[in-house]
Amino acid sequence: MARPVDILDRAIIKRLQDDGRMSSAEIARQLGVAERTVRARIDRLVSDKVIRLVASIVPSTVGYAVTADVFLEVEAGRIQSVASLIAAKPEVGYIGLTTGDRDISLQIHAESVEKLYDFVTKELGTISGVVRTNTFIIPKILKTHFDFVGPGMRIDEESEREADFGPRRIGS
Structure with missing residues (x-):
């Protein structure tokens, strides 16, 4: 452990x-x-x-101006195979299996709204087993998973100053 x-x-x-x-x-x-x-x-x-x-990579700095979250409803028994197909696509930055009304959640980075539309309709929408897609364009990202600090992981400057990290280096 x-x-x-x-x-x-x-x-x-x-x-x-x-x-x-x-x-x-x-x-x-x-x-x-x-x-x-x-x-x-x-x-x-x-x-x-x-x-x-x-x-x-920060997608917007390398030509991917549009980011969208897409939720898929998939036929029973096909979720894992559909997710595996989608995970291999370079436009997909994140994919996860979900609970609730939708079965798969993914984030897509595209060069334009038109290319996003083409990806959702021509790539995702034609995969056997996909019943429905629901797309949300994200105009502004406020926090990414790289900024994640769980509740038990937070540390502020005062806590850090008060911490005893053990023996100090000479000269510090």
Whole structure:
């Protein structure tokens, strides 16, 4: 079982979310701990699958001006196969199986409203088993999954200042 995420881990994660390229040395300097401690913590957070260190494309900066959420109703017994087909499409940024009125939720990035329409009607709408699509264009994204900090993961500056991260580096 993975070790629980503590306040030092949360402080490291916060810095990496603000700047994914921040060096272990800089994080260590800011937190007043040894660089090897930060490197070891990051390695553990990655190996425990708490965090992933990846480059993330901002779709709007590379020509994908339109983002939309699409919800699909799918014939019983076809949900998994339909989802697998859709997941392979490069326009799809996210896909998940849902509960309720719709069976599949996905997010699409398209170059234009016309291309979004073509994708929904010609690609998704023609997949065997898809009964209905419901599309919502997203004019403004306020928060992405890269900004996610769960309730138990939040850390504020005061908590961080009051935290005892253990032995301090000499000179910090």
